[in-house]
Amino acid sequence: MDRQSELEMRVLILAPTGRDAFLIAQTLGAADIQNEICPHSAGLLEMLGHGAAAALVAEEALSHRDLNDLANWLAAQPAWSDLPFIILTSKGRANAATAQKALELQSLGNATFLERPVRPETVSAAARAALRARMRQYEMRRREETLTRVNADLEQFAYSASHDLQEPIRNIAVYSELLSRRYGNLLDGKGQEFLRYVNQGALRMDMLVGDLLAYTKAASIADERPEPIGAEGPLRAALQNLAEAIRQSDAQIEYHSLPEVRMREVHLQQLFQNLIGNAIKYRSRQRPQISICAQKTDGRHWLFRIQDNGMGIKPEYNERIFGLFKRLHGNDEYAGTGIGLAICQRIVERYRGRIWVESEPGKGSTFFFTMPE
Numbered sequence: 001m002d003r004q005s006e007l008e009m010r011v012l013i014l015a016p017t018g019r020d021a022f023l024i025a026q027t028l029g030a031a032d033i034q035n036e037i038c039p040h041s042a043g044l045l046e047m048l049g050h051g052a053a054a055a056l057v058a059e060e061a062l063s064h065r066d067l068n069d070l071a072n073w074l075a076a077q078p079a080w081s082d083l084p085f086i087i088l089t090s091k092g093r094a095n096a097a098t099a100q101k102a103l104e105l106q107s108l109g110n111a112t113f114l115e116r117p118v119r120p121e122t123v124s125a126a127a128r129a130a131l132r133a134r135m136r137q138y139e140m141r142r143r144e145e146t147l148t149r150v151n152a153d154l155e156q157f158a159y160s161a162s163h164d165l166q167e168p169i170r171n172i173a174v175y176s177e178l179l180s181r182r183y184g185n186l187l188d189g190k191g192q193e194f195l196r197y198v199n200q201g202a203l204r205m206d207m208l209v210g211d212l213l214a215y216t217k218a219a220s221i222a223d224e225r226p227e228p229i230g231a232e233g234p235l236r237a238a239l240q241n242l243a244e245a246i247r248q249s250d251a252q253i254e255y256h257s258l259p260e261v262r263m264r265e266v267h268l269q270q271l272f273q274n275l276i277g278n279a280i281k282y283r284s285r286q287r288p289q290i291s292i293c294a295q296k297t298d299g300r301h302w303l304f305r306i307q308d309n310g311m312g313i314k315p316e317y318n319e320r321i322f323g324l325f326k327r328l329h330g331n332d333e334y335a336g337t338g339i340g341l342a343i344c345q346r347i348v349e350r351y352r353g354r355i356w357v358e359s360e361p362g363k364g365s366t367f368f369f370t371m372p373e
Contacts, residue, residue, distance in 0.1 A: 006034070007051035008138065011127050014038045015058035015088065024056060024123060031124040033131065041066040045073060048083070054130035056086040056123070059101060071107045080141045084130035085111040088118065165209050173202035228373070231258035231304075234269035235292065241273055245280050251288035258294050259302050261371040267347045272306075274340040275367050279308035284362070301353070302373055307366040313359040321357065344369070 011028055013035055015021040021037045028035040038044040041062060044055065062070070074083065085108045105111060110133070112126055176199040184192055235255060239246065246253065253276065261268065272292070279290045289309045297303045313321065322345045348355040348369045359365035 009034050009053050009131075010051075011035045011130070012038050012044060012047055012052045012055045013057075014041065014044045014055065014061045016040070016061050020058060020088075027120040027123050028056075028127055030120075031127070033124065033127050041069075045069055048073065052083065053134040054084040054086060054127065056088070056127065058088045059090060059105060062105075064104060067104045067107060074109060078141070080137055080144055082110045082133075082137060084133050085109075086123075086126050086130060087111055087113045089113050089115050091115055091117070166206070169202055169205045169209060173199060173206060176202060226262050226264055228260040228262050229265055229268070230260050231268060231294065234265045235272050237265075237269045238272035238276060241269075242277055242280065245277065249280050249283060249288050251280050251283075251290060253290045253292070255292035258292070259296075259373070261302055261373060263351055263371060267351075271344055271347055271369065274344050275306045278340060279306065279310055279365070282365075283308070283310045284312075284364075296373075297370065300372060301370045304369050304371065305366055306368075307364065309364040312361040312363050312365055313357065314361055315359070318357050318359065322355070 011033055013021050013024050013028075014037075015024055025035050025037055035056075036047065038047055044057070044066075048055065077083070087105055087108075089102075102113075105113075112130070114122060114126060176195055180192070180195050180199065184195070187195065232255075235258065239253065245251075276290060276292075280288055286309055291307045292305070294302050294304045322341045345355050348371070351371060353370040353372070355367070355369040357365055357367050
């Protein structure tokens, strides 16, 4: 067992009254439970920072300030960590002071209270239970680390494979087009049909590889807090990229004053482009009407809404459409790869937002997403 593992398996003891700390240490040692005595409350915080499985603390050893410091330390812990505390309370009649102290001790969260005098076997049993709980947390941490590493490897593989596939796929598309132009007259009807299949397949693969690259890039957005940007700039850039689709569909797009959000421009542009592009693609027989607006929700987030009058979606598919490669229509009906909304979801979630859709067949769709201000 390495040094870090040893530190993470110890029970820290803070009980400065009389010989309590030494008696507790002897009790735990006799039960083969690794332990270490903290000299004072500041030492407890320092030793917790190096690793611990649990802390056994006498209530009188912690002042109001100590409890605040411990609560702040606990709040900064990773999601998997919920350090068990065993609190030795003093026997006596409850009063306002003891009630207030008990309330403050509850801020430690995962706490077990033992009223003194307490039997040695009770202390050992409480420590063993805390150790079992902490071991489950360590196992959760190990699984999270493994999953994170595997996901990172998969994303890197997808990025590298997609990047490396672009050139040969485009070569197939280009040379099949050249074959059709220069030598198509030498082929019979079946030969020309086969050549078209090759060209169409290569173009579809090129689109798929491009979307996979976009998806992996969305997955690798850094966990940062960018400077605020105005949302209208990325929206106008997205509309410029969709200009031909807007012209062909005669889509009418309106938007009202949009706020500033903490996102990178390229990511917000990609969100708008995918959502507005879908609204145009899956339009009904009517002229496409698309409205974009945003409003404050809880004082910390903006809620964006992109509403259209398109064909709509059955409610049972409202979550499914955000899955990777999930499509509700065949490629012969609507071109695409089924990755666009998955990219949107990845981007929004990387910025700690949420995205969803409300829709009914024949009544259009409204896509919502939230972004921190």
